[in-house]
Amino acid sequence: MERFGTFTIFDILIKYIKEGRIRLDKSRYAGRRVTYHEPCNYARKSEATFGYGYYEEPRWILSQCVDDWVELQPNRRDQICCGGGGGTLLTGYNEERIRYGERKIRQIRQSGADLTIVPCHSCHGQIKGVKDELGMPDLEVKYLWELVADCLVMEE
Amino acid sequence: MSRTSDPAALERLDIDRFVDWPAPYQYCLTCGLCAGACPVAGIDDFDPRKFVRMVSMGMEEELVEARWPWICTMCGRCDSVCPMEIGISGMVRNIRGMRERDKVPGGLQKGLEQVEKTGNVLGLPKEDFIFIVEDVAEEIAEEPGFSGFKVPIDKEGAFILSTIHNKLINTQNEDLKHLWKIFYAAKEDWTITSDYWEGVNWGLFTGDDRAMRMMVERIILQMDTLKIENLLWPE
Numbered sequence: 001m002e003r004f005g006t007f008t009i010f011d012i013l014i015k016y017i018k019e020g021r022i023r024l025d026k027s028r029y030a031g032r033r034v035t036y037h038e039p040c041n042y043a044r045k046s047e048a049t050f051g052y053g054y055y056e057e058p059r060w061i062l063s064q065c066v067d068d069w070v071e072l073q074p075n076r077r078d079q080i081c082c083g084g085g086g087g088t089l090l091t092g093y094n095e096e097r098i099r100y101g102e103r104k105i106r107q108i109r110q111s112g113a114d115l116t117i118v119p120c121h122s123c124h125g126q127i128k129g130v131k132d133e134l135g136m137p138d139l140e141v142k143y144l145w146e147l148v149a150d151c152l153v154m155e156e
Numbered sequence: 157m158s159r160t161s162d163p164a165a166l167e168r169l170d171i172d173r174f175v176d177w178p179a180p181y182q183y184c185l186t187c188g189l190c191a192g193a194c195p196v197a198g199i200d201d202f203d204p205r206k207f208v209r210m211v212s213m214g215m216e217e218e219l220v221e222a223r224w225p226w227i228c229t230m231c232g233r234c235d236s237v238c239p240m241e242i243g244i245s246g247m248v249r250n251i252r253g254m255r256e257r258d259k260v261p262g263g264l265q266k267g268l269e270q271v272e273k274t275g276n277v278l279g280l281p282k283e284d285f286i287f288i289v290e291d292v293a294e295e296i297a298e299e300p301g302f303s304g305f306k307v308p309i310d311k312e313g314a315f316i317l318s319t320i321h322n323k324l325i326n327t328q329n330e331d332l333k334h335l336w337k338i339f340y341a342a343k344e345d346w347t348i349t350s351d352y353w354e355g356v357n358w359g360l361f362t363g364d365d366r367a368m369r370m371m372v373e374r375i376i377l378q379m380d381t382l383k384i385e386n387l388l389w390p391e
């Protein structure tokens with residue numbers, strides 16, 4: 001793989017924002033309580049495997065899109081898994097997976113946020129699935145790049 | 157889960173069974189920090205300390221057949237608190253990999269076989285893939301600010317190649333749009349490929365290194381053919 005450059009989604013978004021290649025309008029989500037869930041693989045597991053965890057990058061991107069967002073507790077290296085990791089969305093052990101996910105939902109509820117931002121497909125599928133299962137239409141889940149796309153300022 | 161009160165199971169105990177693993181499980185202090193940190197502890201009677209004990213007693217059959225290694229999400233919380241740096245989530249993956257492939261639970265193995273045969277988890281033919289992608293592109297082009305939007309497919313020499321999660325092609329087409337709109341706004345020179353577009357690597361979950369390598373090699377092959385230097389792997 002060394003022959004090629006690889007970008008994480010964080011690298012590329014930060015690059016576009018810093019180079020001024022995209023402009024973002026912070027007012028689009030004004031008034032919403034937003035929080036960030038970090039996926040095990042970009043954070044704790046990346047730190048353990050590659051010696052580097054992506055903790056600050058997504059938070060910086062988030063701050064370019066919304067003025068006021070809150071942390072989940074605990075967070076960063078101690079963040080709890082959403083329950084959708086390790087392929088559990090596909091093993092068929094759904095009862096266990098949903099019980100696991102309830103912890104995540106409780107943690108989100110405690111933060112008071114109604115919009116949770118995630119940069120991972122598994123986390124997105126899991127948190128959305130569990131909150132639908134528990135009947136919580138007021139909680140919304142979005143991808144980090146979805147938030148960025150929603151805030152894009154386009155000419156024309 | 158069968159218990160060790162079964163004499164046959166006692167016979168099978170073999171403390172050297174996993175000695176070749178790099179994980180220093182013999183040094184487990186049974187302190188229970190891992191169990192305290194594990195969000196699944198308690199579900200189905202599982203907790204990582206028990207798992208480590210079973211490994212150190214060499215209870216291979218019980219471990220390989222148990223639901224536990226599949227209920228654990230390999231989140232690594234146990235690893236990050238373990239004072240002996242035992243690397244529990246890696247051992248879980250090893251145990252998963254020891255299961256006969258046709259006994260891998262749920263859709264994971266079927267998906268992997270589909271990838272091997274057709275290049276993607278869905279087994280979707282190339283024409284259908286292109287149809288879906290172009291349809292989504294047309295919808296984007298109708299949004300204000302995105303007129304003329306197109307998805308560059310198999311573009312030689314593009315600056316960046318982006319892989320795609322199969323669920324976005326399968327049922328969640330709307331979610332394809334976000335990243336593509338950002339590329340457009342940033343005037344990026346990007347592309348996707350019509351053959352091996354799949355970015356999900358389920359070999360990571362089933363403990364299958366061979367399958368993981370196969371998928372990475374295919375992506376590299378395309379980057380070589382299309383002379384692309386950078387990869388974005390948003391999965």
Ligand code: SF4
Nearest residue numbers: 184185187188190238
């Ligand atoms: S945290 Fe580590 S040392 Fe403590 S019980 Fe778990 S595996 Fe053993």
Ligand code: SF4
Nearest residue numbers: 194228229231232234
């Ligand atoms: S990796 Fe598995 S055993 Fe360890 S804390 Fe996470 S879910 Fe629990």
